[in-house]
Amino acid sequence: MTSRHVAIVGAGPAGLFAAERIASAGHRVTVFDRMPSPARKLLMAGRGGLNLTHSEPLPVFLDRYRDARPWLEAAVATFGPSALQAWAASLGQPCFIGSSGRVFPEAMKASPLVRAWLKRLDGLGVALRMRYRLLELPGSGHLRLDTPEGERFVGADAVLLALGGGSWARLGSDGAWTRWSGLSPASLAPLAAANCGFRMQSTTGFPARYAGTPIKPVAVAFENERVRGELVVTRFGSSAGETGVGDGECGLEGGAIYALSGPIRRAIERDGRAVIRLDLRPGMSEAALCERLARLRPRESLSNALRKALRLPPVAVALLREAGVPDRAPAALAALLKAVPVVLVAPGPLDRAISTAGGLRREALDPGFMLRDRPGVFAAGEMLDWEAPTGGYLLQGCFATGLAAADGLLDWLRAGLNPPR
Template identity: 50%
Template structure:
């Protein structure tokens, strides 16, 4: 029997029980580390469950190079992280939890169940088997002088947790009622960490609809359209809301639209309500309709426009009267100007832009000014459209941070 002393188990404190924190906990626990996950909410994975309400979009099946380009300015920093844990690896991981996936018609990847709850339950069972400990209703308050995280506990008391490494996976500031409220910004700024302002991403935009349009069409979808802003044209769907516009094709342009509104006070987009047809073809079809018919019937038959699309034409034209000439009417259908006057707030955004600047994070996902403290997930300054890109980067950064912790502690990955 050996008399050599046994090396103590190394420990890691993870703050934030979303996808980035949970995948890091799994990765670290598999290597035998003692992992505790702290969260201010009474249950874990709340934003993941919210994302699964309409079908959990885990990732996307498009070629990796096109996939990486979705991250804009952050694509080069995210590239090695996502290449190390690409969409195929995320699908294999879900399969390993007994949650097979499929590719939808748009290329998006979903669990076969189309729900987040079965996946989360299976994941929590695995984490329990690995010995991961959860401490809920534990609100992170910052660090003590030795960089140990401090918490306000559920009973109102405060305390400090000592560990060999700490991982912050606190999310952004969207949907704060689900837990991620952006409070980390001030805490880290005071410790010398460069944090860029948090801004809404994948968010709806305000439009000054007429009262009659708002009351009749709020909640109605706009299908089969294209939206143009600057040099970019995208096809998809949008939704009319009482405050303005939301939906996938709007979210995909939210970053340039948000920045243009911040700079200029407003931004005008153009909606093509018949993206599969040319203007001269539309004009000919409109002119061929019987003039005795109502304008709405002529537009419905000639351009296949729905009532909401026909009335959107009137909003873009600035009043109920539309051009009488077929050519002018066709031109309007192909380029309906809609003026966006503002964004909805962080509390209604799907995700967040801004956060911990990449310049303050080393190659191992550790904060340069706080040795032993690592970051992952949406709290870092990156953004992407909906379509699976948000979850993919959250998982990839969580795994990268776990591997960074291995490197710091001199431990081989399990």
């Protein structure tokens, strides 16, 4: 096959992985990105320990994509957790499996991986054009870009978009592409916060002084799921642009609620609220709690008594008060401690979310990740309408769809459906 010119927009993991594949197949690849340097979100992800993927069995892993599983299954099965680890090792970044089953590079950070990766891409002849912002796609093989030298039109034999979602806009992916005039509204699910905090409804005015206070250990139950982990009380500002309504400014965020953020968000969209249940002593049975509570002295204040008997911190007592303590009868109190209801009324702001739900819908793309109404334009990564919890599923999904879209693009070029330019 003759070598062609492929334009990739978005130098995050999905775009760069597609670039590696397409350049390895012998094509000339240019990657455009609006930021001054590539892979900013990936580098940020590495700050707290880069969780590349997860070691659980593939069928369990695939279930984390929930409704999007049928869509992503082939891509993740083709380029799965072991392949991603082997790829990282090929860049001099071997991985290890943490006690939770999560997989990290031994260096923990993303920077050594990104450095080695950019060197490899350079060796493959991939050209990186930074500070190039894609304004729109006037025709299938054309890009209108805002560049340091002013506005430019660029032509390419095929285009791959990997523009990311809409959170942490300062790292590059600002979701502006969702407002392009050429995109049919039907092809797009509105962007929404995923792996995010939620505003609580407060009847008593939940004390703002608890903002930043962790709640652990804790288990969060919602619908038929229960996640054990950690929460932190957070305070959402009331500035313009922050989504959501709510009586108070306080909310909850943290791993235990992130994992349930999809079902919680959908319940709020449907019913205007979602009631989660917190187990404030997940390591103790209700019977054991009841036994401890039976020893409380009736004269003592509830906070003091709970602190002494169960080492329950003041923030947990504030949550109990919010729920309305029924009485001090040990059985009733024990039952409440195992399932404190908390009413959530809105997701936190999209920009503060770890990831984004919504984006290009499955129906808008063919099985090779090509936009059905834009022959020769492919899409991958977080800009597609899927979501997953933290735990490595996000990056795995971005790498896997980056590869699948690159393969779709290569097949399309091979089929010769576009005349050589």
